[in-house]
Amino acid sequence: MDIVEFLSARIKEDEAAARRLLLDRSVSESGQWYERRLLLECEAKKRLIHIVESARQSALASMVSDPYGDGQWIPEAIGWMAESLNALALPYYDHPDFEQGWLR
Incomplete structure (x- = not known):
């Protein structure tokens, strides 16, 4: 699994969890605000x-x-792109599919 596949799967999981909680009538207004915010962050x-x-x-x-x-700029630019994706993966460091090489 590459980092884009990993991130896409985690984002789908986050979206599904947020949508489930938004349907739960016992979730407070502040909780609903957080879940709507999470959906926007996923987008x-x-x-x-x-x-x-x-x-x-x-x-x-x-x-x-x-x-x-x-x-000559291409390798450096590709490196920056990889670092950007690695940064997006950081919140999922405890997921079993997370690769430690993404922490660099």
Whole structure:
């Protein structure tokens, strides 16, 4: 499982939990506020993952289409993208599928 698959699965789990709690009439108003906020955070994470993945694919396509061009920035940019995804995975460090290499 790569980090994008891992993150996508965790986000789906978070969304499902938030939706379940929003349907629970015993959840306080502040609890409902938190669950609505969690749903928005999940959406923000999905959008950020899409942006990072699109940028990574564009960088890789640039390397392949012009291997002798001025692509010195590409490895560094791909590193930043990986660090961004690693940061998004941090809250899930205690999940059994979390890979310790994502902590760097």
